[in-house]
Each structure stands twice: as C-alpha cells, then as structure tokens.
Amino acid sequence: MLKGSLGLIALSSLLLSGTAFAQEKIKVGVTATLEGTYTVLGEDGMRGHQTALNVLGKKIGDKELEFVVASTDATPDSAVRAVRKLIEQDKVQILLSPLSGDEGIAVKNFAKTHPELTFVNAASGAQETTYVDPAPNFFRYNMDGAQWQVGLGKYAYETKGYRKIATVGEDYSFIYTQVFGLVLEFCGAGGQVTNRQWVPLGTKDFASVIAALPDDVDAIYLGLGGADAVNFLNQYQQAGGKAHLMGGSIMIDQTILSSKGSAKNALIGTIAASGQADTWEDPGWQKFVKAYQDSFPESKRFPSPSLLATNYYGSTMALILALRQVNGDLSNNQAKLKDALAKIEIDAPNGKIKLDANRQAIGTNFVTEVVDDGKGALFSKVVKVIPNVNQTLGYDPAVFAKIGLPSRTVPECKKY
Amino acid sequence: MARFIERHPAWALIVIIAVAVLLWLVFAIWPPGLEAAIGRKRVFLNAVLNGITLGGLYFLVASGFTLIFGLMRNVNLAHGSLYLFGGYVGYAISTWTGSWILSFIVAFIAAALVGVILQLAVFRRMEGQDLRQTMVTIGLSIVFADLMLWVFGGDFYQVQTPSWLIGPVQLPLLTAIKSSGEPVFLQYPLVRLVIFAASVVIGIAMWLALNRTRIGMIVRAGVDDRDILAATGVRIQLVFVLVFALGAGLAGIAGVVGGTFQSLSPGEDTRFLLASLVVVIVGGMGSIPGAALGAVIIGLAEQLGSVYIPTYAIVVTFLIMVVVLALRPQGLLARR
Numbered sequence: 001m002l003k004g005s006l007g008l009i010a011l012s013s014l015l016l017s018g019t020a021f022a023q024e025k026i027k028v029g030v031t032a033t034l035e036g037t038y039t040v041l042g043e044d045g046m047r048g049h050q051t052a053l054n055v056l057g058k059k060i061g062d063k064e065l066e067f068v069v070a071s072t073d074a075t076p077d078s079a080v081r082a083v084r085k086l087i088e089q090d091k092v093q094i095l096l097s098p099l100s101g102d103e104g105i106a107v108k109n110f111a112k113t114h115p116e117l118t119f120v121n122a123a124s125g126a127q128e129t130t131y132v133d134p135a136p137n138f139f140r141y142n143m144d145g146a147q148w149q150v151g152l153g154k155y156a157y158e159t160k161g162y163r164k165i166a167t168v169g170e171d172y173s174f175i176y177t178q179v180f181g182l183v184l185e186f187c188g189a190g191g192q193v194t195n196r197q198w199v200p201l202g203t204k205d206f207a208s209v210i211a212a213l214p215d216d217v218d219a220i221y222l223g224l225g226g227a228d229a230v231n232f233l234n235q236y237q238q239a240g241g242k243a244h245l246m247g248g249s250i251m252i253d254q255t256i257l258s259s260k261g262s263a264k265n266a267l268i269g270t271i272a273a274s275g276q277a278d279t280w281e282d283p284g285w286q287k288f289v290k291a292y293q294d295s296f297p298e299s300k301r302f303p304s305p306s307l308l309a310t311n312y313y314g315s316t317m318a319l320i321l322a323l324r325q326v327n328g329d330l331s332n333n334q335a336k337l338k339d340a341l342a343k344i345e346i347d348a349p350n351g352k353i354k355l356d357a358n359r360q361a362i363g364t365n366f367v368t369e370v371v372d373d374g375k376g377a378l379f380s381k382v383v384k385v386i387p388n389v390n391q392t393l394g395y396d397p398a399v400f401a402k403i404g405l406p407s408r409t410v411p412e413c414k415k416y
Numbered sequence: 417m418a419r420f421i422e423r424h425p426a427w428a429l430i431v432i433i434a435v436a437v438l439l440w441l442v443f444a445i446w447p448p449g450l451e452a453a454i455g456r457k458r459v460f461l462n463a464v465l466n467g468i469t470l471g472g473l474y475f476l477v478a479s480g481f482t483l484i485f486g487l488m489r490n491v492n493l494a495h496g497s498l499y500l501f502g503g504y505v506g507y508a509i510s511t512w513t514g515s516w517i518l519s520f521i522v523a524f525i526a527a528a529l530v531g532v533i534l535q536l537a538v539f540r541r542m543e544g545q546d547l548r549q550t551m552v553t554i555g556l557s558i559v560f561a562d563l564m565l566w567v568f569g570g571d572f573y574q575v576q577t578p579s580w581l582i583g584p585v586q587l588p589l590l591t592a593i594k595s596s597g598e599p600v601f602l603q604y605p606l607v608r609l610v611i612f613a614a615s616v617v618i619g620i621a622m623w624l625a626l627n628r629t630r631i632g633m634i635v636r637a638g639v640d641d642r643d644i645l646a647a648t649g650v651r652i653q654l655v656f657v658l659v660f661a662l663g664a665g666l667a668g669i670a671g672v673v674g675g676t677f678q679s680l681s682p683g684e685d686t687r688f689l690l691a692s693l694v695v696v697i698v699g700g701m702g703s704i705p706g707a708a709l710g711a712v713i714i715g716l717a718e719q720l721g722s723v724y725i726p727t728y729a730i731v732v733t734f735l736i737m738v739v740v741l742a743l744r745p746q747g748l749l750a751r752r
Binding site: 035042205211 | 459606729730
C-alpha cells in the first residue's frame with residue numbers, strides 16, 4: 001500500500017515536472033519517395049527540407065516543430081497510406097506531402113476528408129492537383145509540370161530551329177502535365193510533335209522504346225526521372241543514339257546529372273526548362289546552394305541542390321514563416337494558419353512565390369542548357385528567366401479550360 | 417520430337433506454323449501493307465532481340481533461384497538481395513580496377529560467399545521447415561536491402577561498359593531496302609549480344625555439369641530423393657552448400673550484367689526477385705531448361721508488350737503466369 005502510493009506520488013511528480021519543462025510541440029508529417037524508382041529524388045527532397053530547418057530553425061514562438069517522416073514509392077496508394085499513418089498513428093497536425101504527381105492528386109483528395117488539418121504540398125507537380133476541384137486546405141508553393149516547361153517550346157523552335165520533335169515520357173500525371181506545357185508552346189510556335197511514347201514508371205529496359213524512336217525528327221524530348229532516366233540514357237548510348245535531346249524538369253536535374261557512370265554525358269548540350277537553374281547568379285539562389293552544401297558532407301549530397309531539394313526547401317519555408325506569422329496558433333481548425341498560408345509571399349531560392357485563388361504557386365521559370373564544368377560534373381546553365389508564370393500559362397482561363405486536362409493525347413498539337 | 421508430333425498432331429502443326437511465321441517475319445523484307453499495319457520491321461526485330469537478350473539476364477537470376485529450390489526445396493526470397501549485392505560489388509571492383517571481366521569474378525565469389533554463410537548459419541538450422549525458411553528469407557531480404565541502402569545510398573550505379581562494347585554492330589538481318597536498292601541492315605547494341613552469348617554459355621555449362629558430371633549426378637539424385645542419397649553415404653550437406661554457393665554466385669553475376677545494361681538502385685532486388693519468381697513459375701520450379709524457356713518468354717512478352725501494347729505491357733507477364741498456372745500449374749517444363 002505504502003509502496004503503491006509512493007509510486008503514485010513519484011509518477012505524478014514526474015508528470016508534473018514533465019509538463020512544466022516540455023515545450024509544446026507542433027507535429028508535422030513529411031512524406032518523400034524513399035523507395036522505388038524515385039528514391040534519389042526523395043532523398044534529395046529531404047536534404048532540402050533539412051537545409052530549410054538549418055537555416056530557419058524549428059522554433060515557432062515558444063513552441064517547437066517536430067517532424068515525423070514517412071516513406072512512399074511514388075504510387076498514389078503508398079502516399080495515402082503514409083499520410084493516413086502520419087495522421088492516425090503519429091497524430092500530426094500539419095502535413096508536408098507529397099513528392100510525386102500521382103501522389104499529389106491522391107493526397108489532395110484525401111485532404112478533403114480531413115478539413116481540419118493543413119496540407120502543404122512538398123514537391124508534386126501534376127496540374128490536376130490544384131486545377132480541378134482543389135481542396136481548401138491544400139497549398140502548393142511549387143509550380144506544376146506545365147509551368148515548369150514554359151519557355152522551352154519557343155526556345156527550341158526559335159533559337160534551336162527544331163521543327164519536328166517526338167516525346168518519350170513516363171506514363172503518369174506529372175509527365176502528362178510537362179508534355180502538356182511543352183506541346184502547347186512548341187505547337188503554338190509552329191512546331192510539330194509527331195509521336196508521343198509513354199512508358200510505365202519503373203521501366204528498366206528501354207531498348208525497344210529506343211528502337212521505336214522516329215528517325216525523321218529534329219529532337220527527342222525526354223520526360224523521365226530517377227532510375228528510368230539513367231537506364232534510358234545508358235541504353236541510348238549503347239544503341240549508338242545521336243539525336244538532339246530535350247529534357248523535362250526532373251530529367252535535366254542533379255538527380256540525373258550527378259548519377260554515377262558515363263550515361264549522363266549524352267545530356268551535354270540538352271535544352272530543358274525547370275523551376276530552377278543550377279548556375280543562376282541570383283544571390284538568394286547562391287545563398288541557398290551554399291546552405292545546402294554546408295548542411296551535408298560532399299559525399300552525401302549532390303554538387304548543387306536538385307529541383308526536389310528546392311521544392312522541399314520552399315514548402316518547408318512557407319510553412320515555417322506562416323506558422324510564425326500566427327505564432328503557432330492552431331486553434332479553430334487551424335483557420336489562422338490556413339489564412340496566413342494563402343496570403344504569404346515567400347522569397348524562395350528560385351524566385352518570389354505567391355499563391356493564386358486555387359492555392360497554386362505563381363513563380364519564376366528557367367530555360368536551361370546542360371554544360372560540363374570542365375571537371376566532369378554537369379550543371380544546368382541559365383538561358384532565360386521567365387518571372388510570374390501562372391497555372392494557365394498566360395492563357396485566358398476560359399481558353400485554357402477548353403484545352404482539356406493533360407493526358408496521353410491532350411493537348412492536340414495546334415495553336416489554341 | 418517425333419513422339420510429340422505423333423501424340424499431338426494439331427499442336428505440332430500450330431507450333432510449326434508459328435515458327436514459320438516468325439522466321440518469315442525475321443528474314444523477309446516486309447511488304448508495305450504489313451509495315452503500315454504493325455510498324456517498321458526495325459522496331460519488331462529490335463523488340464524480339466531485346467526480349468531474347470533480356471531473357472538472358474532473367475535466366476541468370478532465375479537459374480540460381482530454381483537450382484536452389486530444386487535441390488533444397490528452399491524458396492530463397494533473399495535471392496534478389498544477392499543480385500543487388502553482386503551488382504554493387506561488381507560496380508566497386510570495376511571502378512577500382514577498371515576491369516569489367518574481373519568485376520564478374522569478384523561479384524560471383526562475393527555473392528557465393530554470402531550464399532554459403534546463409535546456408536550454414538541459417539538454412540541448415542531449419543531444414544525441411546519450408547514456411548519458416550521462407551519467412552526468414554523475407555526478413556533477411558529486408559535487412560539486406562536496408563544495409564545496402566545504408567552503404568550505397570539511393571543513387572543509381574552503372575557498371576562501366578568497357579569501351580570495346582559500347583555502340584551498335586551491324587547484324588546480317590535486313591530491315592528494309594532503300595529506294596536506291598541499297599539494303600539496310602539492323603544495328604544492334606553489341607553489349608547486349610555479348611551478355612546474351614555469355615548467358616547461353618553459362619546455361620549450357622550448367623546443363624552439362626548437371627547431366628554429364630559426377631557431382632551433377634549427385635545433385636540430380638538429391639533433387640529426386642535426398643534422404644536416400646544421404647543414406648548412400650553422400651555428404652549431402654556439402655552438396656547443399658555447393659549448390660547454394662553456385663546459385664548465389666549466379667545471382668551475383670547477374671547483378672553485374674544488370675548493372676551494365678540497366679542500372680543498380682534500391683528496389684532492384686525485389687524487382688528481380690519478382691521476375692525470377694515469374695520465370696520459374698512459368699518454366700517450372702526446379703527445372704533449368706524451364707528457367708531458360710520461362711526467361712525468354714517473359715523477356716519477349718515484356719519487350720514486345722512495351723512496343724505494341726505499351727499501356728498493358730506490365731500486365732502481359734502476369735497474364736502469362738496466370739494462364740500457365742491455370743493450364744499447367746507445375747510449369748511448362750516441370751517433370752512433376
């Protein structure tokens with residue numbers, strides 16, 4: 001009896017002292033593709049996230065941020081599973097998720113079943129996520145795949161003189177969105193897209209795809225990422241391929257440009273467009289690159305942050321700044337936070353970002369060309385910087401709506 | 417062969433017609449109508465050759481898997497990990513020494529050693545307990561995957577193809593005749609042909625070793641009835657270790673091959689485990705010729721599928737597996 005009550009007293013004093021000392025925590029769930037084809041992308045995304053925490057700190061007033069990480073494999077069901085686990089088991093209040101296009105659409109739909117929580121998109125870039133029936137509690141601080149291609153079509157047509165191109169892309173929403181942006185601009189300028197090949201995400205053997213590439217085109221556009229991109233390049237080289245290449249935003253990216261082996265050399269001189277350019281002179285970008293490089297030993301990072309690192313950095317930054325604006329107030333179903341997130345304008349490393357009425361980023365886009373730095377490392381060099389790119393790509397919203405949603409065959413190759 | 421024709425004349429006729437059509441497709445110049453209907457001959461020929469060469473890679477992985485299963489009734493679900501491990505070792509060796517050939521030898525030895533350790537430390541302790549062994553191998557494959565992720569990270573690695581293997585060669589197969597009457601021959605990546613030739617050599621060597629040598633006789637006897645074999649005084653445990661080492665070593669070699677014409681990254685282990693499972697299910701568990709046939713069928717299905725029905729390409733291999741399981745559940749070339 002005595003023992004029992006003593007224990008009780010000890011326990012309660014422990015609990016009391018616990019509440020006296022422990023800071024209140026804000027729990028944030030993060031997902032990244034740490035498995036499968038896009039592993040490298042997920043890892044570098046997390047590096048960008050970590051860099052943001054190193055730069056900005058985890059303190060929100062007198063509260064502290066706590067992060068719980070869950071892994072996905074770029075499939076929508078894995079993303080929903082991870083997000084659900086974070087909410088139900090880890091009791092997170094805010095989500096920083098997801099990384100990949102199809103995941104984004106699924107998580108956005110899932111967000112509607114938890115209207116009380118806040119979802120900040122980490123890096124996914126399918127158009128549909130914020131364009132069709134957006135969730136009021138889902139915020140995206142990176143541009144979508146089509147926005148990331150702005151400038152490429154015109155540059156290819158006018159400066160490079162490409163008239164006919166063919167595309168090879170992974171068969172899912174983000175790449176549909178990228179090809180959408182490319183085709184709209186390239187065909188709008190007068191070019192022709194003769195052939196669009198789609199391969200499943202995770203394809204390893206591209207030999208037959210390479211054999212089926214048409215000969216009579218000026219360039220081949222590659223909308224591939226992660227392991228798929230490396231495999232394609234490797235086999236393209238083995239097959240003796242010599243065509244001009246054009247790249248999507250995760251194709252011409254440090255995730256591929258830093259891969260081991262010589263396959264990447266096929267990309268030297270390739271033109272591409274993305275939400276960032278490795279060699280941009282802007283001081284904000286250079287500062288971010290430095291912060292990224294200082295956060296990790298050289299063998300555990302890329303020479304320069306990938307698009308994923310930049311996106312995770314930007315979304316983490318937006319979340320922390322918005323939380324600080326409202327002093328970590330999550331009462332009333334996080335209403336104040338959501339309001340702050342919708343209004344906030346961030347000075348992201350890759351240019352100023354603000355949100356439109358659908359809570360979709362309006363930002364800066366870059367046309368780039370791959371160069372060798374002379375020591376065997378490849379970087380994307382800025383060719384053109386295009387500010388204020390919105391989701392309708394400068395089209396009148398009514399006209400844009402008529403084009404249809406990105407898919408294997410949409411948009412048609414014509415002037416809208 | 418003659419017996420088969422006597423017993424199944426209808427089937428034999430279908431097979432002969434199919435082979436004739438295939439030969440015609442490969443060697444004839446396609447008439448314009450056919451090209452309009454199913455695309456250029458170059459694409460078709462490439463897909464067929466790719467399927468066969470990819471089958472070579474699948475065979476290397478699956479033959480070890482099926483050998484281990486055939487003798488020890490052990491479904492080694494850590495086989496994919498051995499593949500990836502061999503690939504990483506091969507990568508390390510080839511970048512360190514610059515020798516592609518050496519990377520095969522070292523990868524074989526390294527993977528075989530892991531196999532020996534697995535057999536001695538794990539499987540020997542739970543002999544005859546199929547379910548337990550299977551569960552343990554699943555566990556081990558997860559542990560291995562995380563260890564390799566820890567050491568090698570999530571990056572993509574490619575084993576450097578030696579310079580004399582880069583680029584295409586001209587094959588004596590006509591793809592078209594130009595309007596000037598000049599014939600156009602098929603260009604094909606040399607490295608894939610070399611790798612395919614190597615896997616054929618390995619396959620034949622394995623068949624000879626199993627069917628023409630004393631040790632092969634012991635292994636075959638062990639497949640049929642290992643208790644009786646042990647009772648005749650053969651040191652069966654030693655045979656088990658040897659076979660496990662060989663099977664694991666083959667997976668290691670396959671890892672280097674896969675790293676040369678595809679790439680190595682986390683997740684490849686499960687992909688090749690799945691591929692070898694499908695191959696041996698189609699070909700017949702425990703049968704080496706079955707693994708060869710299954711590998712070529714799956715390779716062809718994947719490549720032809722990716723060209724002619726890209727949307728459903730992933731499904732085709734599993735459809736084949738379903739059909740085989742429905743019509744001939746023991747596999748195409750299984751004895752029992």
